[in-house]
Amino acid sequence: PLVSLRTVLDHAAEHQYGVPAFNVNNLEQIHAILQAADATQSPVILQASSGARKYAGEMFVKHLIEAAVASYPKLPVVMHQDHGTSLAVCMSAVNLGFSSVMMDGSLKEDGKTPADYHYNVTVTREVVQLAHQKGVSVEGELGCLGSLETGMGEEEDGVGANRKLSHDEMLTDPEQARQFVEATGVDALAIAIGTSHGAYKFTRPPTGEVLAIERIKAIHEAIPHTHLVMHGSSSVPQELLSEVREFGGDIKPTWGVPVAEIQRAIKYGVRKINIDTDLRLAMTGAIRKHLMTNPADFDPRAYLKPAIAAMRAVCEARYQEFGAAGMA
Template structure:
């Protein structure tokens, strides 16, 4: 099976009131853990590549690893650019064979965001590629994304309608209270479901996206800290909140921090328990298994996309 776009899987997700996991990938073990989990759960996947991943692993390596994953699993997989900062990076990824790109011009004024997004949409659609954009700004830090709390803004529902209509974008990342990184909430977690429901009503049938949606699973934070880590006070989006969001038209939920925590916790534990070990296959293998287990849990119990292919 070749790489697919998100159109068909988003349509099924919207009607079925579940979400597709969009998992950030950086190396072979992360990809293997994710796709092995999805194969066992019979779930479609979005594997997404950030600017940091492109710099770390190089685009050619990541593309071939994803192609290998398709050969190994025959899963419907979308290869997606996460947070493309300008037209040129989106164009490069489209030309390199990505089936989906995100143009993130949310830091620009509304009209400029529309102009930049529309240019990417026109180039992508002419080549059979779908486009995600963002309206509103999430707080937090992740790879090249760094937005302070005072600069974060929630998505205006009426602006969202105008934005989608004028750009022709295929999906829209909205800001309703999630944030990037491992420290999402200082107090009690809270998502603006009233705003989400309003956007869903105004954009009936249109797929929405949640960024910054890792749960920051406590067991992995505890494992990291137990085996030499220092991640105090990390807090993510409770899983029940994500399931509820999927019932309001959220078809894509981004997960990155949970992958990092799962892998790091398993590697720390492996090296601490066997300090004589210097075989990367052993400790990276432990990390891969932790990712697989965590992703299976997400697909089955949070996203709801099990047995949909």
């Protein structure tokens, strides 16, 4: 059934596991995720960004996700708005039937300019008041998402502060998180703990800690009843990069967040783990491979089937690795 984010993450907290939240834009991604969840009996979070709603058309996004819910009636499925940039965007998602929305008030309405704390609290509180009346969960964001390595906020997608920030400045402050949760009543909070969006997270193979684990512990202690969310959680598997490159793609050397680091983050309180890039890489690698090795094929189903299989493999791995398998 369609369930709220609160329902899924309360269960995850009770049983100490993490739930991957995969971004969706089309039918093939949704099939891949649901096939993986069904095979592993895992709870499902499908999230659509504003870009996804624009790309597919919001009615298509809504009905594709509702088709997933109807096709797998036993699996809990969350329909989540990713990175809502205003009250209007969040409420349009609520009115469409989403069971969860993210109000990203860390940025202004343009989705680019960093916003101040007061704006963030005010707009997020408004979204919570309206969404909760309809049983819809709300995720907020506090802190500057970006790479600790470069000190740049959201460097790859060009969003966020372009100013170089110190290590500490970029991380979510536990005391401010406590105040934010008290003032807004959010169900879940996206925190800045060293990740950034996109494929280009780290310029060297990560050795040792890449996440600010001590900070995760401190935030979790400060807001034990609010579920922690980690954005920018793709692991950027080197074998997916190799396949894209082998079949004509051009991707610069790059590394993501190691699965072992995510597992540590889950141990200390992270419950929702956002993944988009890894499925993009899997899909692109599989399509490139199929088209290069079968140049006479032109039926889209011929290359989209292996694309679904490649994405499904990533999803199954994450459900297992995060401890969500068997929890549906």
